[in-house]
Amino acid sequence: MASSLAFSQSSRSFELRYFSPDKAANGETDFKGKTAVFSTDQRVAFLKQYADLARQQFDDPQLDTQVVTDAEVTEALNRVKAAPRPQVRQHQPLTDWKYLGYRAGQHNERRQELARWNQTKGAALADGYLRLDGRPELLTWRFASQAWRFTVSWQAKVPRQQEVQFQLSDRTRVPAATVGFGADGRLFYTTARHQRVDTLSYAPDRWHHFRVEVDLSGGETTVGRYNLYVDDRLVADYVPLERASTERLAYNKGFSTIGQVNTFAVQSAGVVELDDLLGIGYALTDRDHYPYVPETFLDEIFQEKPDIAHWTDLTYDDRQWEAGQLPLGHGSERFAEEDLYLRKKVEVGSFDRAFLNIETLDPGGEVWVNGQRVAVIDNRYPNRLDIGTFLMPNQTNQIAIKVNHFMLTEAVGELMPHSLLDLSIGWLAGRMSLDLVSAAHIESAYAHTLPLTGKADVARLKTQVNLRHGGVFRGRADIALFPWYPIESDKAAAMLSLPVNFTDSLTLTSVLAVNNPTLWTAENPSLYRVQVTLRDSKGKAIDDHTFATGLRTIDQQGGHFRLNGQVSMLNGAQIMGFRGPLEKMAVWQRCPPIEWIARELLMVKKMNGNLLRIHVHAWENSNSEGINDPRIAELADQLGVMLVWITPSWIRTGTDWRQIDFAGMPRYMRQVMNHPSIVVWEASNHPQSFKGKPVSESDAFTETIYNTVYPVDSSRLISLSSYLFHLHYGNDVGTIDYKGNPIKASWAYTAPMVTRGNQDSPTGYTKDWSELRRWPDAYRQDLLNSPERAYFDFEHEESMAQPNWELLRGKTYYRVHSYEWPYDVGTIGRKLTLDEWAESQAWQAFSAWEAMKKMRSLDYDGFSWCTLHGGPNSGTYMKPIIDVEGHAKLAYWVNKMVFQPTVAGSGNVDVVYGPDDTLTPVVMHYGPGRRVTLTVTIQDEIGKTIEEKKFDNIKLATGRNAVSLPAFRPAWDKEGHYRILYQIE
Template sequence: MKINKDIIRCVLFCKLIITTLVAGAQSDDKCISKSFELRYVSSSKTANGETDYKGPTSVFTTNQRIEYLNKYANYACKFFGDEKLDQQVISEKEITKAMKQLKPQPLPQVRKEIRLYDGWKFYCYREGQCEEYDKRLKLWKNLNNKISIDDGNLVFKDAASLVLDITPQNWRFKLQLDMNNNPVVIKFVDSKNRKTVCEFGVDSMHRSYYISNGKRYYSQTLKTLSLKTWLAEIDLAPSEHRFNLKIADKLVSDFELLSDISLKRVDQLIIEGMKGTVIDNIWGVGYKKTTDHSMINWPYYVETFIDDDFEVKQNIDNWMRKEYDDSLWKDCILPKAHGSERHEGEDIYLRKTVHVGNFVRAFYELEAMFPNGELWINGKIVEVIKTPHPQMIDITQYLSPDAENLIALKVNSFKADQSNAMHHAPTDLNIGWFAGRSSLHLTQSTMITDMFVYTNGLSDKKAMITAEVTIENKHHTFYEGKLNVLLKEWFPVEAGIETNIDSIDISLTPQEIKTFKLQFLVDNVKLWSVSSPQLYQVRVLLSNYNSGYKREEYRAIDGDKAKSRELYISRYTDDYVLTTGFRTVGQEGGIFRINGKPELLKAPLYFGQRFPLDKLSTDLLAPSSEDLMKELLAVKKMNGNGMRMSVHWSDNYGQDGTNDPRMLEMADQLGLMYIWTTASWIRVRSPFTMDFEGLGKYVRQARNSPSVIIWQPSNHPDLSKWNDAMVFYNKVYNIIHPLDTTRLITPSADLRHIGPHNDDGTINNNGEKDDNCDPVWTAPRIARGSMDYPTGFGQDWEYLRLWPFPKKWKGNVPINDYLQSKKRAYFNFEQEESIGQMNWKLYKGSPIYKYHSYEWDYDIGSIGRLLTFDEWKESQAWQAFSAYECIRKMRWLDYDGLSWCCMWGGPNMGTYQKPLIDALGNKKLSFYTNQMGFQSVLAGSKDVDIVYGPSDAPELLVLNIGSERTVDVIVEIINEEGELMDKRIYQNVALPSGRTSTVLGKLELPKLSDGYYFFGYQIMQK
């Protein structure tokens, strides 16, 4: 029987309609995952098999690869709802809301702790600065006798012209100043040619104006007399000769041509004001482009060419004494940082008064002070602080119980030596010196000095918890007493009252320091995890049997809730309180686990370098809490669940990294995990220069935070020999493991640099048998990790296709052996390393506008040629597309963690193009594809085939992290015009729990003409 082809088409069409209606009937709120892949469908047999984007099996020409990226970018922008690629990753409202929800740490009830976070007065001063300021003010007055300095402002008493010689500028620079609406002309001039390069100001009718290419343009009428901030960003690059002008943050000139576009430099600033013109806070910054190719990691330098607030500098003599007048000092909260070339050499001086009342012993706790400084109390030097280590300083003899006490800090300025400059770090080596948060602790002679609370094991709904409590008895007599542990739920909801969980009798000899262990079982425990960051408050109470009670009386009173608070406090010597989460970190079966359940660590790198440029160095080690929150929220928004610390700025200085407790407190409550480096971190220099003394102190400071899940004291330090590496491994392991046996440890993040053995240590890097591998290589809690980037650094697609068996690879790391390990997890500590240019429209007037990354030539290896500035969207598409294909493959290869390098733009003075978020906080396409790849449930093809040939039938799979679930998987094939060409529904797909991969089967392609097709995947929760 002959069947009409039209009938067949009709039947197929009806089937497609019915399938679509069935899918549409499922509520969109049941959709738990959406993703897509772009593939070319070819009728050529040469496309059969796994076809490279660029590589030995590729069928694309270079022009076709660019075309592919163009189509990918256009579709992805629509798919993610960011067609202009100009969306901020986090809004100010989101940051404000999160900061309000952040819960402060609880205070003890017996010990008196006074937190000294706010209420400080500060002043920044460099020796001889009083004389410098006096000289500067005289110079201004000498420019013209018709101006004066009044109340910290430059005031024109009559019409006058001021001509200032400035450091010649021939590339990019900016000028910022405050002005009223009185008539004024601001000019940048080339004195040699006597021509104006840039002019703007206020005319006689109080209208703001600027001149572009010889023509005057008016922008707005300035109605109020109040000072407004003007900002001019000037670009003298040969291809630009343009400038931005902003008044009170409103853009007036949008990168218009300069007044005279023929000139190449300026060396004078001229200000022509009329009577009544007022100017304040004038600040000019130039950017000097690097010409030496060897310095390509440092693209330009920053140099302030004018900076004056027209204030008199206050003398700093006797700043630490009570009688010193600090009324002109400004207010601040801790941490307080200062830095950048603009403030080179200016030490920070801080003062605060506090009344403490009666005490026996008093201690000043300082979380950090970088690089060093001094502590003064009531005019007397208490401590010269020599390191940035956490401090607990005995100030008993300096503190008065009955009077106001003046606490004063001096933080010494810092500048790294140029020879210490590091890749990706700021060229401004005035790295922000700072004072961290501080507190006063008023105690008895016997006190609790430390506590570590951790989870030993889990079973059913119970957790076995250990509290290690260290007590110091400074009394001249024996101390006998009792130690109680009290527990209650603290976050997100503070529930119930403190429950006495455990207690032990203790005794200490005079002057003894002793650590006691208490183990207790918590029933119906609420575990900490990224999806449920439950925190508990743990408090230990120390009581003295010699306080007037007999043991029997003490124990009788112990359960009497009717006793007054005064009696309650009088019974106790000291208490110590902290918050923590009960959870375990493991690698049983070779799988990274939290609370025994498989997890994928999705933790992009945190470099800590953030715009604007004047804050790049200043805020590197101690940014604002709002900035920290913004960066953590961005990780969560990307479906990430952690962060790998990578703060660095110097190759040879004794400290790299940070140990900021604020980051820990935030992540604990947000539900994020850290690969934590401490402030002893080594990036590339010899690991034996590490601050090993500080390492132990930093671990103690951070170890109660459940968000820390891996200790990683180095990145890829200078280790060329296996035996040297094992010496280093032993050194850091023997410091960290005795302090914390609960977390994973990866002494080095990049195994390629140490010539590693296989996982069990029986085969060395040359493939030879080794029966004497150092035991530390397989020691308890040691995990594996390296830096795998099959499409990064200019690799072609063959590396990804063959992964984890590339033809050649740095260091001969046995990647698959680590992936297959049943004993140790394997993390990719730097995932990919590809670049994506910024949306240049957002950077007009910036020194990084259309500035190629030093890694620009990666395009040649990965794509086939360099991408131009006009192809910035294609550049982002390459980074995004290659990232997603790698993430998907590494997930079904069962990696334990992926860490993109890095999350936020800013490194290399803002020219680093690897970040997922640009330096201004805008999401790049790669942010979205990382977000897509990091969905807990993800469907896609189980290959990285870019072109489907006539015999290809891609195998489909679904990746799952978490609990078991039943889903429907919808697969759509859409052509370039947006037409639905085919639709399949895989119903009632059972996804096992854990970190699993479920194969759906092969997708037999319908008859399609040659062209590009978008394969869309939706997963519907049943």
């Protein structure tokens, strides 16, 4: 469903205000705070009005809009082009791997587990599944009692239409739920009082996937309930569980309860095949940040675990291994301590040198070629391994990879407060490729656009090419630039030929002048293909290297964030990497499917955003907390999203900034630095190791970061910390400390490309409205006034909103509050109940608009909401603007509204207007200059227009500005709520 606020040539916005004839309401009144006139009950009533109005304005009456559909993800990925390939070099992307998760002893353990089926009457193991030959009695699996919420899933197939029952119960055979195949060709499930419900048709002789989500908590009733999905389609929607007997029904006013479930059983009159039986339970904790803990209680896949002995040999039989593509992750408590093993056969011809390119083995591992160990890796760095002496020319070769399992321990760090309570956070193998090259070859190449000069019709691309040879080489290097995305051309946009003469190695730096360039922007992403060809003294091409990049510049001249020399903004949200479903969250945290990456980028694009801040981490107090997934940048390049990038060297918090992996940071940067979508390098989130210590500690921090980042890449902004206020410095130029004492900050604090930003949230946490009314303080105003550096709100608004609980029924996180719930007391006056979820969303949206509107008027350079979608805190985190199942909250639509390049609102944050108050409209704008008309319409509670005010010929200058218009007293005279609609044409 599209929002009614999505306009290209016009802009719409709205506000809700209250009019009171009481003179106490005169002046700028707080929603809650020193100047407030509302009582707590009036505040809640105001939020109810806001929720009703916002539903209408955003065309989301049920607050159930799926922000990005599966079809949109598929369409976007179909538009993405694969990376360009070299034409001379033998370059093999290594796809189609065989893989196995394995820990010591599993082969024999699994054999013993499977042996039971040889003694089970009517049961037999087939080709990786269990075949039952008709059982009038129940075949039962027993497991640890589940007393809160859990899921059970399985695959089943029948050869014809027949009755098959799958039952969940306790050991006294009190049924919780019975589902299955009906003899009439329809699926069925049971509900209260043994009622059987026939539903969708099923296909015989085809595998069907069943998933039952059971909720024994009772929730708002005394009745346990469950969801049934078949082939990912919801069949039973939070229906009451089946009950045992009439006596038990009468005892509980018509319903019986079941306190636990500990058996799964199957009963069939005919043949049924069963596979992938999995049960995952969740138990409540008393820890607010980790509300429940997952545990796999049932795991039957009915096939042997292959023996790992001699797994690196070419002759090893890997037919029982799974087939998959890289990157490939493994992990979670289900697979704790299982290392990930991979095998790939490659055919190679003749070559001089051979290099295996590995994006990452995270957290480390081993590389084997033809049974010989090539490398032991103990870090997450990208690697380019010389394997030429291990490969056999003109033969079939075996590459084998081991990825070490990961488990968070005290020696590594501590679990990040927003993580799932699962210490087996995913380990992974990144993508790999094989380069067969000549003795003289191109090792690497990088490019970035130099600052634009006075001529807008010429761009200059600076390239750095690293050449290698085992001796003396004479020849030349050709560098050419071709249009590549969205339209590809074989006609070069620029070319350069350079003679080369070197021994062993050479770094070749050059500048290509590109006439009439198509510059990369988030609105119109355009990429070029850089082709570097190395030729010998006779002109023969002996190697080449190619990559895609974009022509674009980043700077902060005049104290503004600028893209391609034009004042712009970075507007969007951040991700933490906690992606559902829950059973996949630990694995996908560091290695999600490509579909999830596309979904997150589209979520940003669809809310008029252009920024994704990478904030992915699951533990802290370590020197490797972030990620460096090149796929994010590759998709962002083409879909048009700018990125704040962290690298795994980044740290979230901690008391020692020296935990940052400065040795690894340049290696991570070089892996992704050709991507134009990356516009800011972020070194840390909010380390807390500076205040209370000498200024020299902050100086050492800034100098170390700058001396690490800037020499590698001088073309992007550098964020020392996304919460700069934690440093010792107290102003933009570093002449006072945070207490106001005079100091002299290090040169690095004001060095070129160092930018400014904090985590500003004047309406977040427990703050009352007075904080917003008085915003900003002197420190932030000084940063905003900087004539040299931009200022971003890198993480805001930190206000919470409950999800629409009706959309999450039966999920593990259904009606579970997070640690944020007490915020309501400070911001509203009392905790909102679970039934007041719409009012909760209204608070988040209303406060977001008022805060972001004021910060736009103050000339902030951009915003990143914390966070984009649900998933943190085991799915219970309430700050995200999209819930854990992908539905928009009201604040998502408000972000879409405030991110319009030109948008209008009231000139202050007055909530209750008194008899003497006037309304001063403000038009906020960034981009090319234009003239607009603003119409302000004021309506009463039932939508009747009581006044319309038109402002013609408003001049908006090029750049970023806010224009205040003449004040007027609205024609309201009756106490009550009023909606103010703003439309710009």
